[in-house]
Amino acid sequence: MRYLPLTGNxxxxxxxxxxxxxxxxxxxxxxxxxxxxxxxxxLPSHAGELDVERRMKxxxxxxxxxxxxxxxxxxxxxxxxxxxxVDHLIxxxxxxxxxxxxxxxxxxxxxxxxxxxxxxxxxxxxxxVANASMYDGSTACGEAVMMANRVTRRSRAxxxxxxxxxxxxxxxxxxxxxxxxxxxxxxxxxxxxxxAALIDGETSCVVVQxxxxxxxxxxxxxxxxxxxxxxxxxxxxxxxxxxxGLLSPPGEMGADIVVAEGQxxxxxxxxxxxxVGLFATREKYMRQMPGRLCGETVDADGRRGWVLTLSTxxxxxxxEKATSNICTNSxxxxxxxxxHLSLLGEAGLARLAQLNHATAVTLADRLAKIPxxxxxxxxxxxxxxxxxxxxxxxxxxxxATRKILGGVPVSRLxxxxxxxxxxxxxxxxxxxxxxxxxxxxAAFEDIL
Amino acid sequence: xxxxxxxxxxxxxxxxxxxxxxxxxxxxxTANRGLQIxxxxxxxxxxxxxxxxxxxxPPAIKSRLGSVKPRKDIGLPGLSEPQVIRxxxxxxxxxxxxxxxxxxxxxxxxxxxxxxxxxxxxLPGFADIHPLxxxxxVQGALEAIDSLAxxxxxxxxxxxxxxxxxxxxxxxQCGMIAIRAALEARGDKRVRVLVPESAHGTNPATxxxxxxxxxxxxxxxxxxxDLDALKAKxxxxxxxxxxxxxxxxxxxxxxxxxxxxxxxxxxxxFYCDGAxxxxxxxxxxxxxxxIDAMHINLHKTFSTPHGGGGPGAGPVVLSEALAPYAPASAxxxxxxxxxxxxxxxxxxxxxxxxxxxxMGMFTRALTYILSHxxxxxxxxxxxxxxxxxxxxxxxxxxxxxxxxxxxxxxxxFDDHFLKDTGVTTLDFAKAMLDEGYHPxxxxxxxxxxxxxxxxxxxxxxxxxxxxxxxxxxxLAARAKSGDAAHFTGAPRLTPRRRLDETxxxxxxxxxxxxxEVLDEAAE
Numbered sequence: 014m015r016y017l018p019l020t021g022n023x024x025x026x027x028x029x030x031x032x033x034x035x036x037x038x039x040x041x042x043x044x045x046x047x048x049x050x051x052x053x054x055x056l057p058s059h060a061g062e063l064d065v066e067r068r069m070k071x072x073x074x075x076x077x078x079x080x081x082x083x084x085x086x087x088x089x090x091x092x093x094x095x096x097x098x099v100d101h102l103i104x105x106x107x108x109x110x111x112x113x114x115x116x117x118x119x120x121x122x123x124x125x126x127x128x129x130x131x132x133x134x135x136x137x138x139x140x141x142v143a144n145a146s147m148y149d150g151s152t153a154c155g156e157a158v159m160m161a162n163r164v165t166r167r168s169r170a171x172x173x174x175x176x177x178x179x180x181x182x183x184x185x186x187x188x189x190x191x192x193x194x195x196x197x198x199x200x201x202x203x204x205x206x207x208x209a210a211l212i213d214g215e216t217s218c219v220v221v222q223x224x225x226x227x228x229x230x231x232x233x234x235x236x237x238x239x240x241x242x243x244x245x246x247x248x249x250x251x252x253x254x255x256x257x258g259l260l261s262p263p264g265e266m267g268a269d270i271v272v273a274e275g276q277x278x279x280x281x282x283x284x285x286x287x288x289v290g291l292f293a294t295r296e297k298y299m300r301q302m303p304g305r306l307c308g309e310t311v312d313a314d315g316r317r318g319w320v321l322t323l324s325t326x327x328x329x330x331x332x333e334k335a336t337s338n339i340c341t342n343s344x345x346x347x348x349x350x351x352x353h354l355s356l357l358g359e360a361g362l363a364r365l366a367q368l369n370h371a372t373a374v375t376l377a378d379r380l381a382k383i384p385x386x387x388x389x390x391x392x393x394x395x396x397x398x399x400x401x402x403x404x405x406x407x408x409x410x411x412x413a414t415r416k417i418l419g420g421v422p423v424s425r426l427x428x429x430x431x432x433x434x435x436x437x438x439x440x441x442x443x444x445x446x447x448x449x450x451x452x453x454x455a456a457f458e459d460i461l
Numbered sequence: 462x463x464x465x466x467x468x469x470x471x472x473x474x475x476x477x478x479x480x481x482x483x484x485x486x487x488x489x490x491t492a493n494r495g496l497q498i499x500x501x502x503x504x505x506x507x508x509x510x511x512x513x514x515x516x517x518x519p520p521a522i523k524s525r526l527g528s529v530k531p532r533k534d535i536g537l538p539g540l541s542e543p544q545v546i547r548x549x550x551x552x553x554x555x556x557x558x559x560x561x562x563x564x565x566x567x568x569x570x571x572x573x574x575x576x577x578x579x580x581x582x583x584l585p586g587f588a589d590i591h592p593l594x595x596x597x598x599v600q601g602a603l604e605a606i607d608s609l610a611x612x613x614x615x616x617x618x619x620x621x622x623x624x625x626x627x628x629x630x631x632x633x634q635c636g637m638i639a640i641r642a643a644l645e646a647r648g649d650k651r652v653r654v655l656v657p658e659s660a661h662g663t664n665p666a667t668x669x670x671x672x673x674x675x676x677x678x679x680x681x682x683x684x685x686x687d688l689d690a691l692k693a694k695x696x697x698x699x700x701x702x703x704x705x706x707x708x709x710x711x712x713x714x715x716x717x718x719x720x721x722x723x724x725x726x727x728x729x730x731f732y733c734d735g736a737x738x739x740x741x742x743x744x745x746x747x748x749x750x751x752i753d754a755m756h757i758n759l760h761k762t763f764s765t766p767h768g769g770g771g772p773g774a775g776p777v778v779l780s781e782a783l784a785p786y787a788p789a790s791a792x793x794x795x796x797x798x799x800x801x802x803x804x805x806x807x808x809x810x811x812x813x814x815x816x817x818x819x820m821g822m823f824t825r826a827l828t829y830i831l832s833h834x835x836x837x838x839x840x841x842x843x844x845x846x847x848x849x850x851x852x853x854x855x856x857x858x859x860x861x862x863x864x865x866x867x868x869x870x871x872x873x874f875d876d877h878f879l880k881d882t883g884v885t886t887l888d889f890a891k892a893m894l895d896e897g898y899h900p901x902x903x904x905x906x907x908x909x910x911x912x913x914x915x916x917x918x919x920x921x922x923x924x925x926x927x928x929x930x931x932x933x934x935x936l937a938a939r940a941k942s943g944d945a946a947h948f949t950g951a952p953r954l955t956p957r958r959r960l961d962e963t964x965x966x967x968x969x970x971x972x973x974x975x976x977e978v979l980d981e982a983a984e
Contacts, residue, residue, distance in 0.1 A: 319960075345771065358537055
């Protein structure tokens with residue numbers, strides 16, 4: 014077995030030093046009823062690299078990769094071009110095969126990029142501080158609500174009808190099982206909901222997504238004021254982080270906590286994971302933040318260096334009194350994010366965001382001309398909602414048979430609401446070409 | 462897994478001016494040390510207008526950004542590609558890693574990460590598919606998930622699996638919610654969760670987050686759960702026990718079947734922390750021990766890389782009784798291929814995470830499993846246990862084993878052998894850094910004073926173990942010989958020497974700020 018270095022001779026010598034006759038003897042504490050002397054049945058034996066590669070490639074070949082077809086799918090995960098340098102760098106063994114920087118003297122590489130990552134996230138969201146990342150945007154959203162509950166000592170969260178339904182479901186699940194209340198607004202298809210009236214003296218936070226899952230872009234300043242007037246926090250969720258290259262950030266609108274899905278920068282679609290959750294807040298709430306934090310310090314020779322810090326919030330110190338049970342971040346995905354953003358820089362990000370927006374505007378204008386399609390949005394970044402003359406789920410399947418991945422039917426995200434059946438979310442990015450747009454438009458004209 | 466700093470005391474630098482070996486003494490003009498380059502923050506390097514990504518001019522359009530103001534200055538630096546490559550390459554060289562050396566970090570299973578796994582995860586058929594594209598276009602992905610699930614279910618003997626949790630702690634939460642859901646479904650409001658003192662910190666944190674009162678069970682002198690104490694704590698208000706097996710002392714809980722019986726007799730459920738599954742894969746099926754739920758850290762046992770602290774994946778296997786409560790999304794095999802249940806239906810407790818799980822980790826774990834096969838997995842767990850016992854047997858006379866008898870996949874020592882030397886566990890660990898080793902896990906588990914938990918894994922050749930054993934024996938002898946200064950001043954040869962964690966926490970600086978902002982703040 015190519016990964017196992019011990020030889021039979023090694024094993025015999027080692028057993029002799031230990032003073033037992035076989036490895037089995039080391040398992041003397043296993044109850045007889047649970048002991049298996051033979052390998053578990055019904056599973057194949059080891060295989061060489063070539064053989065495994067064949068089997069994995071056969072599975073991969075049964076999928077339709079986004080890059081091989083006109084592709085307009087978004088709703089919380091976006092296909093962007095990732096520069097070759099990103100994947101090259103994150104595959105360096107010193108990053109890939111290290112662990113959490115418990116020994117900072119030999120982990121300065123990881124710690125310094127986390128410090129830079131935290132800075133980038135704070136700058137991008139317009140907030141004071143950010144953590145070293147969360148599992149993904151949806152879990153960051155749930156953690157943000159729990160943090161708001163801690164800060165306000167209240168337990169009623171209001172979830173916008175423009176919040177990604179998976180994020181809402183994750184947060185509702187947290188609410189149900191960790192004992193707080195999540196109030197759902199109805200689906201905000203037109204992007205004009207008014208949540209201010211729902212805020213009361215028991216409200217810990219309002220969770221609102223910008224751009225919303227339906228694509229609408231809104232200035233949230235007045236909502237922030239309404240929250241603060243009642244002592245509640247405003248949590249802003251961003252599922253397309255690229256948008257902050259073009260839009261005024263949540264921090265400038267008065268957000269108290271910003272959580273985001275960082276996948277769009279540096280990370281592939283990967284069928285939904287692993288991704289990287291971003292989490293930023295105001296300085297005054299810093300000690301209530303969940304997750305890992307990297308901080309600046311000096312070493313014994315007075316040289317600048319970095320360490321994990323404020324770990325007294327964390328489970329390994331505080332155990333049942335911890336702010337969260339989280340014990341890792343999404344390190345390598347955060348590294349991909351920070352490298353891609355370093356490559357882009359301010360100028361690159363601004364242009365890329367503008368390119369995304371312009372491509373989506375071109376797409377929306379083209380689709381709006383097709384009979385049977387109504388573009389719902391007045392405002393959007395790189396994704397918008399259209400109403401079709403037929404059920405969107407069937408249309409998307411029909412498009413797939415023509416090798417076009419045409420978008421996300423809203424019914425796939427929100428079940429059991431027939432009124433939403435004809436709605437389709439359509440996204441465009443810098444990877445979308447005029448040829449893709451023409452192909453989608455032609456297919457729609459044919460089908461509708 | 463996490464380390465604990467209990468008992469390690471003040472971490473402020475000491476021994477700044479203590480004389481030490483000549484190696485560390487040469488000063489250079491650049492402050493670089495040969496291949497080790499001092500690297501400024503990326504924010505201290507960039508220039509405005511520079512970029513490493515060439516993009517076309519966006520077409521002229523009328524912007525549709527509604528009432529939102531356009532973005533003003535963000536403050537991101539601009540660099541060219543060679544600068545970015547150099548920056549991160551230099552940073553990487555400041556990291557210890559499995560690829561570079563022995564990394565016996567107990568409870569973390571730092572085994573070799575095969576590169577085939579990386580290559581397979583990057584096949585466009587896996588990496589470039591969207592979680593919401595039509596199910597008909599992702600049949601291979603669903604089959605891969607189903608195939609991995611089948612292996613995990615067969616290896617554990619359990620009835621059902623929830624694939625979506627994003628990490629071990631996330632899996633714990635998933636399993637414990639399933640337990641609470643099952644209890645509530647039968648109208649049973651139970652308030653206490655029993656957690657052994659030796660447990661990972663995530664266990665009590667998870668139970669507490671779900672509103673349970675955490676009740677600690679003491680360990681016996683031989684490092685196992687105290688059965689009598691457990692019996693005394695059982696009652697109609699106990700919801701569950703959260704028990705790691707093999708436990709965090711590296712020992713198999715020999716009474717585990719009896720513990721499961723007692724727990725079930727009391728109407729409670731058994732959550733097993735599967736962090737240490739690597740010791741028993743293919744040899745013991747957790748189902749045969751009587752457990753109800755267990756997470757599997759794919760990044761430990763099944764070698765998806767640790768990545769500097771994630772991403773991981775923590776699928777949870779469930780008993781028949783808990784199966785109905787599993788969260789969305791779930792892959793279902795039907796007559797016409799695979800489907801994905803994306804909405805929590807029936808008794809499902811909800812959703813842990815957006816989309817269908819950590820696909821990139823699933824493909825790596827499946828590749829690892831197919832490479833090993835049933836025979837290779839069994840050999841791997843056997844070698845992991847053999848390596849740990851070899852280290853334990855070889856060091857038992859020079860260091861102090863915490864418990865008698867053989868261990869599982871990790872060997873636990875306490876700091877008794879350092880008594881009266883003036884050297885602490887932390888000092889000992891730091892001296893290992895100078896020798897080119899990543900230290901073992903220190904100060905965890907909490908039940909052992911000055912704990913040192915060594916997990917060699919099956920990846921380490923005997924020659925490597927022999928040099929490691931000789932090094933630790935040498936260090937132990939040096940400590941006992943009275944050369945405390947060697948340890949208290951360590952490390953000296955690493956990219957940084959001991960860092961001031963106390964002040965870092967007292968006055969947290971969590972981000973870079975431009976100098977002018979800092980100047981304004983000072984005024």
